[in-house]
Amino acid sequence: MTATSLELRGLGKRFRGHGGAGDVVAVSDVDMDARAGEFVALIGPSGCGKSTVFNIVAGIEQPSAGEIRIDGRPVTDRLGASAYMPQRDALLSWRRVIDNVTLPLELRGISKRAALAKARPLLDRFGLSEFGRAWPWQLSGGMRQRVALLRTIIADPALILLDEPFGALDSITRADLQEWLLRAWGGVGATVLLVTHDIDEAVLLADRVYVMTPRPGQIAAVVDVGLPRPRTAELRESDAFVALARRVRHELHAAITAQGEFAEPGSLAAEVPP
Numbered sequence: 001m002t003a004t005s006l007e008l009r010g011l012g013k014r015f016r017g018h019g020g021a022g023d024v025v026a027v028s029d030v031d032m033d034a035r036a037g038e039f040v041a042l043i044g045p046s047g048c049g050k051s052t053v054f055n056i057v058a059g060i061e062q063p064s065a066g067e068i069r070i071d072g073r074p075v076t077d078r079l080g081a082s083a084y085m086p087q088r089d090a091l092l093s094w095r096r097v098i099d100n101v102t103l104p105l106e107l108r109g110i111s112k113r114a115a116l117a118k119a120r121p122l123l124d125r126f127g128l129s130e131f132g133r134a135w136p137w138q139l140s141g142g143m144r145q146r147v148a149l150l151r152t153i154i155a156d157p158a159l160i161l162l163d164e165p166f167g168a169l170d171s172i173t174r175a176d177l178q179e180w181l182l183r184a185w186g187g188v189g190a191t192v193l194l195v196t197h198d199i200d201e202a203v204l205l206a207d208r209v210y211v212m213t214p215r216p217g218q219i220a221a222v223v224d225v226g227l228p229r230p231r232t233a234e235l236r237e238s239d240a241f242v243a244l245a246r247r248v249r250h251e252l253h254a255a256i257t258a259q260g261e262f263a264e265p266g267s268l269a270a271e272v273p274p
Contacts, residue, residue, distance in 0.1 A: 011029070011053065031219060040194070040209075043195075043211055044212030044252070048217040050163075050212060059082075060084075084152075087163050089148035097147050098123065166178065178201055179232060221251035223251065
């Protein structure tokens with residue numbers, strides 16, 4: 001597998017209002033870049049259009065304006081050009097772990113024997129070798145997310161989209177999986193675009209962080225992380241990490257206050273100090 005580059009130029013999305021309401025502009029004039037093999041994070045307040053951007057990149061939605069370029073070429077039919085892992089693991093309850101993992105290969109017409117031969121060594125690498133015959137309901141939340149991520153990458157995608165993959169987990173499990181993802185991604189080599197509400201997560205994982213404004217979502221700031229790889233959880237204690245997280249937090253607060261928005265209780269905006 002060869003990683004691919006991704007460029008968004010002037011991306012906009014307008015949804016038609018219902019019941020006589022005016023149109024809703026979800027995102028406007030978004031420019032983003034993810035070079036081949038990079039890990040890029042997108043962060044912003046709730047409802048700012050992060051998932052809309054993801055849906056457009058994945059080909060689930062079409063933009064109202066702008067274009068998406070993959071490896072430098074404008075692409076309009078993007079379904080299948082990336083692997084998309086949504087917030088929920090969406091494991092099939094009637095398929096065992098190994099059968100959930102092999103599903104993308106089977107849908108591509110690969111034989112069951114060949115799919116299993118590819119999946120078994122990956123189960124070991126992802127710490128799932130003892131759970132291949134387990135049912136999804138027998139797994140913890142963290143283990144389910146590992147299965148979902150393995151299912152996402154097993155078909156060797158050049159571009160991976162992760163939409164809040166650890167958002168539903170407790171803080172301890174989330175921190176463990178963040179470090180695990182660092183190790184797993186190092187062996188995959190794909191280009192990754194991550195949506196997250198967690199500033200520390202964005203800084204720990206990404207090469208670059210894009211900060212979005214409230215709706216209509218626009219890019220307010222771009223923060224180059226520049227921390228050396230490989231990274232570990234201990235990096236969070238370094239002065240460089242703390243400074244970068246503070247900068248992202250400052251840029252996010254500035255983006256929110258510039259639009260005169262007030263944070264809803266429990267939203268990321270409510271957690272960002274002046």
